[in-house]
Amino acid sequence: MILITGATGTIGSELSRQLMARGVPVRRMTRKSRPGFVQSDFEDPISLRKAIDGADTVFLLSAPGPWVPDHDRALVAAAIDAEVHRIVKLSAIGSTNEGLPGNWHAAGERAVRESGLAWTILRPTGFASNVLRWLPAVRAGQPIPNQTGDGQHAFVDPADVAAVAAEALVSGAHDERIYTLTGPELLSVPDQVAVMSDLLGLTLQVVDVPLEIYAEQLRTAGLDEAVVSVALRGAELIRSGGERTLTNDVEQVVGRPARSFRDWVETHRALFSKS
Template identity: 80%
Template sequence: MILVTGATGTIGTELLRQLVAAGIPAFGMTRRELPGFVRGDFDDPDSLRKAIDGAGTLFMLSAPGPRVPEHDRAMVAAAVDAGVSKLVKLSAIGSTDDELPGNWHADGERAVRESGLAWTILRPAGFASNVLRWLPAMRAGQPVPNQTGDGEHAFVDPRDVAAVAAAALVSGDHDGQTYTLTGPELLSVPDQVAVMSDVLGQALRVVDVPLEAYAEQLRAAGLDEAFVSVALRGAELVRDGGARTVTDDVERVLGRPAGTFRGWVETNRAAFA
């Protein structure tokens, strides 16, 4: 039995779908009371112990933020107490580089590796699905905001991340491995918008957003200063060419090439209607 935390998010939802479709017993954990899910709160050890009861394998996912380290440590402790045999942690690309923004996963990765359990760590690049945040601008006929200039990134299809997670959860072949999951190509925001224009049949435009203006937009949206700082450093990193990593880890695990950004847009065309 597999317990999936972060079960209502982008990766958790897709992972549960793939596991169930493959006939693999799995259930999801959320912090809220939701039908069909078990409740588990990272700040409530008793709830974590109850949520994990009966699971042999654990997929660890916590929403990005400065509390990720303590959430990960709490989940690892509950897993060890419950006799779980394997941990698969969703981390992030560059998570152990102190120079990279949002280095919230290093402590959690360390806790996983030192747990005494079998483990696999996944470090995905930015998700192809992140372009959905542009929908309000697109529907209003406004240009897509670009905070990263011509900086490039190898955006990964969330379905590939979930598929690699599923493989790691059900097979010992990936124990002790750390995979950096990227798409097969480097794309800038203008590149992404060009692909979307072609696939969707829309003449989409791009407008550069200075980082100072981006910061004010984030603050106006009510984001905590810690998130604002990380978002700014991340945008600057991509803009300066520091996020140009491409790997073949998806293909190594799944035996097929990683999905392209164009393929993701074509599959999810209806989301842009």
């Protein structure tokens, strides 16, 4: 039995789908009660232990934020107590860089590696699906906001992240491995928008958003100052050309090349319809 935390999110839901399609028994964990899921909370040790009892493998996904270290350590402690065999942790690129969003995962990575359990750590880049935040602008015919200038990034398809996670969960061939999961190409926001314009048959424009304006937008949205700070650092890193990592780790694990951003848009083009 595989326990999947974060089972309603982008990666967790896709991972659940892929594993169930393979006939692998899964238990999906979520904080809110819903049919077909086990309700549990990282901050409630009793509920966490109940969720993990009977599972021999755990997929660890903590929602991003400064609480990640505590949540990860709580899950690892529960896994050890329940005599789980293997943990696969979803981390993030930049987990070793202090002050970046990925660094929230550093303590959790350490806890997983030092747990005495079999482990795999996945460090994906930004998801291709993050462009869904542009949906309101696309549907309204407004310019796409760009906080990263011409900086490039190798956006990864969430389905590829889930596919790698599935392999790591069911096979010991990936124990004690750290994979950096990227797409096959480096793209800037203008590059992404050009791909979308081509495939969607739209004329999409881009508007540059200065980082100070971006910061105010995040604060207005109610984000914690710690989250605002790391979001700005991440945008600055990409803008300055410091996030140009490319790997073939997806292909190494799943035996096929990583899907491109164009592939992702083609698959999900219906989401951008105005209807």
